[in-house]
Amino acid sequence: MNTEESHKSQKPHAIMISFHLQGHIIPFVNLAIKLASKGFSITFAHLDYIHHQITKSHNTTAENIDIFAQARKSGLEIHYTTLSDGFPVEFNRSANFDEHLDSFLYQFPDKVDELVGKIVNSHPGNYFLIADTFCVWHEKIAKKYNLVNVSFWTEPALVFSLYYHLELLRENGDVPVNRRQVNVDYVPGIKSINTKDFMSYFQDSELHLIHKVIFRAFDLVKEADFILCNTVQELESETISALQQKQPFYAIGPLFEPHFANNSVARSLLPESNCADWLNSKPDGSVLYVSFGSLAKTDKNVIIEIAGGLLLSEVNFIWVLRPGIVESVNELLPDGFLDSVKDRGLIVPWCSQIQILTNQAIGGFLTHCGWNSVLESIWCGVPMICYPLFTDQITNRKLVVDDWRVGMNLCDGESITKEEVAEKIGSLMSGERADELRQEIGKVRKTLEIALAKDGSSDKNFDCFVQDVTAEILRCEKNVALN
Numbered sequence: 001m002n003t004e005e006s007h008k009s010q011k012p013h014a015i016m017i018s019f020h021l022q023g024h025i026i027p028f029v030n031l032a033i034k035l036a037s038k039g040f041s042i043t044f045a046h047l048d049y050i051h052h053q054i055t056k057s058h059n060t061t062a063e064n065i066d067i068f069a070q071a072r073k074s075g076l077e078i079h080y081t082t083l084s085d086g087f088p089v090e091f092n093r094s095a096n097f098d099e100h101l102d103s104f105l106y107q108f109p110d111k112v113d114e115l116v117g118k119i120v121n122s123h124p125g126n127y128f129l130i131a132d133t134f135c136v137w138h139e140k141i142a143k144k145y146n147l148v149n150v151s152f153w154t155e156p157a158l159v160f161s162l163y164y165h166l167e168l169l170r171e172n173g174d175v176p177v178n179r180r181q182v183n184v185d186y187v188p189g190i191k192s193i194n195t196k197d198f199m200s201y202f203q204d205s206e207l208h209l210i211h212k213v214i215f216r217a218f219d220l221v222k223e224a225d226f227i228l229c230n231t232v233q234e235l236e237s238e239t240i241s242a243l244q245q246k247q248p249f250y251a252i253g254p255l256f257e258p259h260f261a262n263n264s265v266a267r268s269l270l271p272e273s274n275c276a277d278w279l280n281s282k283p284d285g286s287v288l289y290v291s292f293g294s295l296a297k298t299d300k301n302v303i304i305e306i307a308g309g310l311l312l313s314e315v316n317f318i319w320v321l322r323p324g325i326v327e328s329v330n331e332l333l334p335d336g337f338l339d340s341v342k343d344r345g346l347i348v349p350w351c352s353q354i355q356i357l358t359n360q361a362i363g364g365f366l367t368h369c370g371w372n373s374v375l376e377s378i379w380c381g382v383p384m385i386c387y388p389l390f391t392d393q394i395t396n397r398k399l400v401v402d403d404w405r406v407g408m409n410l411c412d413g414e415s416i417t418k419e420e421v422a423e424k425i426g427s428l429m430s431g432e433r434a435d436e437l438r439q440e441i442g443k444v445r446k447t448l449e450i451a452l453a454k455d456g457s458s459d460k461n462f463d464c465f466v467q468d469v470t471a472e473i474l475r476c477e478k479n480v481a482l483n
């Protein structure tokens with residue numbers, strides 16, 4: 001067999017270097033499983049400290065645990081490795097955010113280079129690279145090792161398109177957003193969007209390192225060979241079609257764990273509290289789930305007003321109060337709150353959100369509009385009250401409330417009050433508005449279901465990507481052989 005034939009006979013092998021945030025890790029792991037189930041080989045790498053956090057939260061002390069061992073037993077070819085981000089495992093990255101980000105930008109790419117070099121030089125193979133769009137190293141490394149470069153986007157296509165057209169928005173004076181709110185109708189594939197709905201990084205007039213990373217990532221994504229997006233074609237068809245005029249762009253979402261099977265691959269960075277017994281004791285549709293995801297921070301005042309609203313609303317609730325959601329505050333909740341709600345409220349630091357949302361007792365979700373939460377809530381047919389805090393959440397709210405009408409805003413005015421919180425919770429959980437939202441979310445859920453089913457858009461797009469990336473890998477190999 002000559003070299004070309006031998007490469008042709010090998011499966012494509014994706015090198016997937018995971019991004020360090022929970023909302024990115026979950027769909028990235030799901031992507032790895034999905035690709036492996038299509039017959040690809042995968043080498044999946046987590047950062048050392050993320051690996052450490054995952055093993056700790058899953059109550060195992062074995063540092064060398066392989067999170068894909070179960071998946072491999074089921075026949076999937078997923079190798080697992082870790083790499084350092086240059087800091088000790090115990091280094092407090094959020095307290096030293098800029099130092100961490102600076103190293104991510106300037107030093108971390110060398111670590112990735114070293115790992116990728118080691119992998120591609122260890123065995124010949126049809127390697128290619130998949131990395132989160134926010135990574136700023138893949139283009140250089142893909143070039144160095146002659147690898148097909150796939151960028152994975154974990155937010156809606158709408159948000160992708162806005163970042164993608166940053167220069168156009170700047171030229172028109174609409175980024176950074178000034179006090180004047182205007183409707184923008186000149187971005188290809190976006191009919192109209194008000195500047196108030198732009199991501200928080202477009203609202204800031206002062207630029208920090210984080211802006212530099214994001215904006216640089218969107219310069220580099222223009223060099224990617226393929227872009228995978230965790231969204232659904234039918235939900236964002238015009239935006240996606242316009243992006244497809246520029247680059248190969250595939251809507252392959254929502255990327256869920258296959259049938260939400262029992263967590264066979266550990267993904268959670270925090271230990272999950274078990275809420276099943278408590279939830280099972282509550283009537284169907286009677287519980288509000290409250291969570292602001294893994295990253296967002298807010299003020300103590302917001303927590304106090306939400307607590308007050310929950311108290312006034314008299315509904316059952318599970319509230320994920322993640323450690324660190326409010327900085328440097330020990331006593332978050334108002335005096336006497338826990339006692340007053342002890343029969344109808346459960347407060348936990350973290351849980352398996354998907355297990356909660358799929359429980360019949362859940363009737364509504366008060367969410368920060370993280371993209372995974374939005375997709376999961378729709379999938380489970382649970383209408384939302386939206387309280388976006390930063391980044392894409394602000395833009396995602398527009399999709400949920402204004403475009404798809406499967407949720408309502410928590411605040412109509414500038415500030416949050418417990419009376420309004422209680423009123424919104426009341427109308428989300430029962431009554432005419434609740435029925436309308438449930439009906440609409442049923443329709444959107446159906447769209448997701450059809451997209452994921454055999455020959456649905458996400459299913460077909462995924463297969464199309466598999467074919468296209470395979471062809472491109474072989475084309476690259478051939479070019480190398482010819483040179």
Ligand SMILES: O=c1ccn([C@@H]2O[C@H](COP(=O)(O)OP(=O)(O)O[C@H]3O[C@H](CO)[C@@H](O)[C@H](O)[C@H]3O)[C@@H](O)[C@H]2O)c(=O)[nH]1
Nearest residue numbers: 023026154293294295320350351352353370371372373393
């Ligand atoms: O107690 C909890 C809370 C959350 N989750 C899961 O954690 C993920 C959270 O993701 P997401 O809802 O997207 O929120 P963030 O963690 O805030 O995600 C970040 O990443 C997302 C994808 O890029 C962005 O849309 C968000 O704005 C950004 O903050 C979801 O899969 C949840 O199911 C749990 O399992 N248990």
